[in-house]
Amino acid sequence: MRIIVGVTGASGVIMSYYLLQALKQIPDCEIHLVASKAAKATWRYETEMPFGALTSLADVVYGEEDLAVVIASGTFVTDGMIVLPCSMKTLAGIVCGYAENLLLRAADVCLKENRRVVLCPREMPLGKIHLHNMELAAQYGCTIIPPMLTFYNGAQSVENQIHHVIGKILMQFGLAYDKMKPWQNGR
Numbered sequence: 001m002r003i004i005v006g007v008t009g010a011s012g013v014i015m016s017y018y019l020l021q022a023l024k025q026i027p028d029c030e031i032h033l034v035a036s037k038a039a040k041a042t043w044r045y046e047t048e049m050p051f052g053a054l055t056s057l058a059d060v061v062y063g064e065e066d067l068a069v070v071i072a073s074g075t076f077v078t079d080g081m082i083v084l085p086c087s088m089k090t091l092a093g094i095v096c097g098y099a100e101n102l103l104l105r106a107a108d109v110c111l112k113e114n115r116r117v118v119l120c121p122r123e124m125p126l127g128k129i130h131l132h133n134m135e136l137a138a139q140y141g142c143t144i145i146p147p148m149l150t151f152y153n154g155a156q157s158v159e160n161q162i163h164h165v166i167g168k169i170l171m172q173f174g175l176a177y178d179k180m181k182p183w184q185n186g187r
Helices: 015-025 035-047 089-095 100-113 128-139 158-171
Strands: 002-007 030-035 061-064 080-086 117-121 142-144
Touching: 002 015, 002 128, 015 030, 015 080, 015 158, 030 035, 030 100, 035 117, 061 100, 080 089, 089 100, 089 128, 100 117, 117 128, 117 158, 128 142
Parallel strands: 002 030, 002 080, 030 061, 080 117, 117 142
Antiparallel strands: none
C-alpha cells in the first residue's frame, strides 16, 4: 500500500501525527508526506514536539514547492491521498484544480487518476463558500471527513476523539484501526 499524506496549516496538525503513527503500523504501507509551510508554523504553535517527530514517521518527505517529484505524476501509482487537517485554502485549491504546490498537485493527480482522496476540513463555523467547496469536492470524488466530536463511543479524552477520526479515515482505505472504538449497540 502507498498513501500520500498532506498536512496543511489548519488547526489540529497533531492529528496528522496520529495518522502517520497508525499508517506506520500497517505492514508494507509506504507513507509519502508533504506538509505546507503553514503546517510547519501551526505545528510550532500547537505542539511542543519538534516537526521531525512527524517527518520521521514518513518513508518519503517532500517540500511543497518541489513539483518534480514522483507524487506529482499519475504514472506513480498510489492508493490515494489523505489531507489532515485540510485548510479551506487547500480545499478551494483542490476544488478549482489550482495545483500551485505539491500538496495540491498530488491531490489533483489522485483525482484525475480516480484514486481515493480523503479531505479532513478544519474550520468552524463553516461559511457558505466552505460548504459549497466541500459539496464540489464530494462531487469530484473526494470523501469529506471533518474531525468531529463523537460521543457514542464513550471517548473520555481528546486523544480518544482523535483515534476515532483516524479510524474513520483508515476505513476509507479498507484498513482497520485497533484504537478506534466502533458503535456497539448502545456502547
